[in-house]
Amino acid sequence: MYNRIILKLSGEALAGDKDGVTFDDEIIRGLIAQIKTVLDKGTQVCLVVGGGNFWRGRSATSEMDRTKADQIGMLATVMNAIYLADSFRQAGIVARVQTPITIGTVSELFSKESAVEHMEAGRVVIFAAGIGHPFFSTDTITALRGAELDVDGLFFAKSIDGVYDDDPATNPNAKKIDVITSEDIIKNGLKVIDTAAANLCFERKIPVIIFGLNEENSIIRAVGGEKIGTIVTVS
Numbered sequence: 001m002y003n004r005i006i007l008k009l010s011g012e013a014l015a016g017d018k019d020g021v022t023f024d025d026e027i028i029r030g031l032i033a034q035i036k037t038v039l040d041k042g043t044q045v046c047l048v049v050g051g052g053n054f055w056r057g058r059s060a061t062s063e064m065d066r067t068k069a070d071q072i073g074m075l076a077t078v079m080n081a082i083y084l085a086d087s088f089r090q091a092g093i094v095a096r097v098q099t100p101i102t103i104g105t106v107s108e109l110f111s112k113e114s115a116v117e118h119m120e121a122g123r124v125v126i127f128a129a130g131i132g133h134p135f136f137s138t139d140t141i142t143a144l145r146g147a148e149l150d151v152d153g154l155f156f157a158k159s160i161d162g163v164y165d166d167d168p169a170t171n172p173n174a175k176k177i178d179v180i181t182s183e184d185i186i187k188n189g190l191k192v193i194d195t196a197a198a199n200l201c202f203e204r205k206i207p208v209i210i211f212g213l214n215e216e217n218s219i220i221r222a223v224g225g226e227k228i229g230t231i232v233t234v235s
């Protein structure tokens with residue numbers, strides 16, 4: 001059993017099929033129910049939330065200053081985190097939003113000590129606003145917070161059920177990879193998690209599990225050690 005995990009939820013994961021925007025409460029309730037099971041089994045949980053259901057910096061027009069576009073993206077992740085934290089509250093679970101930038105009374109400023117304290121008390125910590133700087137993704141902050149907080153594994157819940165050797169949307173013969181090393185991800189430039197995140201996991205020897213959000217009880221199964229999705233090993 002994992003003692004502590006970090007789970008990355010993309011913005012799209014919260015939106016479901018609702019035109020890829022805002023929130024699908026049924027999906028969010030399902031996610032929270034699974035996280036509750038994981039917590040009840042004694043695993044500490046922190047989350048990183050993306051912002052793609054509202055905005056992604058890289059989708060802005062080329063005329064737009066990328067720094068500004070990414071700032072909007074970071075704020076999108078904060079909106080998601082606030083919504084998610086309140087959804088946890090409605091389910092009887094205490095969740096705290098932490099950001100690397102000060103947003104007054106909206107979130108707590110990240111600190112390793114308080115994040116660990118929350119998790120040890122059974123609270124869920126939701127990390128928003130990414131790394132606080134442009135040109136990064138929420139994958140990077142997942143790896144960074146994972147390393148800082150000594151998690152036993154990084155869990156990426158994706159709309160696709162793992163890593164493929166080619167894009168399954170365009171190549172019907174694309175094969176799912178069950179196990180891969182983070183070194184191979186970096187070497188082969190596979191678009192699984194961004195290179196900065198893969199490098200950090202490789203260096204810190206943190207295993208990564210990439211699995212499909214839409215498969216039944218996938219969070220519970222992945223955290224329970226069932227071999228679903230793709231496991232990025234760190235030998």
Ligand code: UDP
Nearest residue numbers: 011050051052056057070073074130131138
């Ligand atoms: N972002 C950023 N710095 C970070 C993390 C995120 O500037 O450290 C911005 C970036 O514009 C990104 C957006 O926030 O497109 C939302 O994050 P992401 O694209 O990772 O969300 P997801 O695709 O997982 O929903």
